[in-house]
Amino acid sequence: MTSDNTQATPAVRLRTDGPVDEKTREYARTKIDAVVNRPGLPAVTGEVRIVRAAAHHADRPWSATADLHVGKRQIVVLAEEATGTELVDRLQDRLRRQTDKAAHVWDGNHRTAAPPWRGEQSA
Numbered sequence: 393m394t395s396d397n398t399q400a401t402p403a404v405r406l407r408t409d410g411p412v413d414e415k416t417r418e419y420a421r422t423k424i425d426a427v428v429n430r431p432g433l434p435a436v437t438g439e440v441r442i443v444r445a446a447a448h449h450a451d452r453p454w455s456a457t458a459d460l461h462v463g464k465r466q467i468v469v470l471a472e473e474a475t476g477t478e479l480v481d482r483l484q485d486r487l488r489r490q491t492d493k494a495a496h497v498w499d500g501n502h503r504t505a506a507p508p509w510r511g512e513q514s515a
Contacts (some may be wrong), residue, residue: 398473402502403435403436403437403438404425404428404436404437404438404439404440404460405438405439405440406420406421406424406440406442407439407440407441407442408441408442408443408444409441409442409443410443410444410445410446411425411444411446412442412443412444412476413476414451415468416442416476416480417442418478419476419477419480420440420442420456420476420483421479423480423481423483423484424440424458424483424484424487426484427484427487427488427491427508428460428487428491430491431457431501432495433464433491433495434462434463434464434495435460435461435462436451436460436461436462436491436495437460437461438458438459438460438461439459439460440456440457440458440459440460440483441457441458442455442456442476442479442480443455443456443457443458444476447506451455451474452472452473452474453474454472454473454474454475454478454479454505455470455471455473455479456469456470456471456472456480456482456486457470457478458486459478460487461489462490462494462495463494463495465494467487467490467491467493469483469487469490469493470486471483471484471486485507
C-alpha cells in the first residue's frame with residue numbers, strides 16, 4: 393500500500409509504503425514539519441518516504457529515505473529502526489543536522505573579511 397500525505401507542507405511530500413499506521417504518519421508529518429518550517433532556512437522541497445517491511449523476522453523493518461533540496465543544496469538522509477516512532481525520531485535528528493549544515497552553507501555568502509595575515513588588504 394502506498395499513500396501520500398501532503399496536507400501540512402506541500403513542498404515536502406510524505407509517502408508511505410507497506411502497513412504504516414495513521415499514528416506513525418501523523419507523527420512523521422509533525423516531526424518533518426518541525427524541521428523544515430524553521431525560521432532562517434531557505435526554501436525546502438522534496439520527498440520523505442517511510443517503508444515498513446512486510447517480513448516480521450526483520451531486525452529493523454522500518455526504513456526511511458529523505459531526499460530534500462534546501463535552497464540550492466540537496467540532502468539525502470537514510471534511517472532504519474525497529475519501530476515507527478524510533479524511526480521518525482532518528483529521521484528528525486538526521487534531517488535537523490543536515491538542514492542546519494545546508495542553511496549554514498546557504499548563509500555562507502555573508503562572509504567576514506579575511507584577516508590581515510592572510511594577505512587581505514585592510515581598508
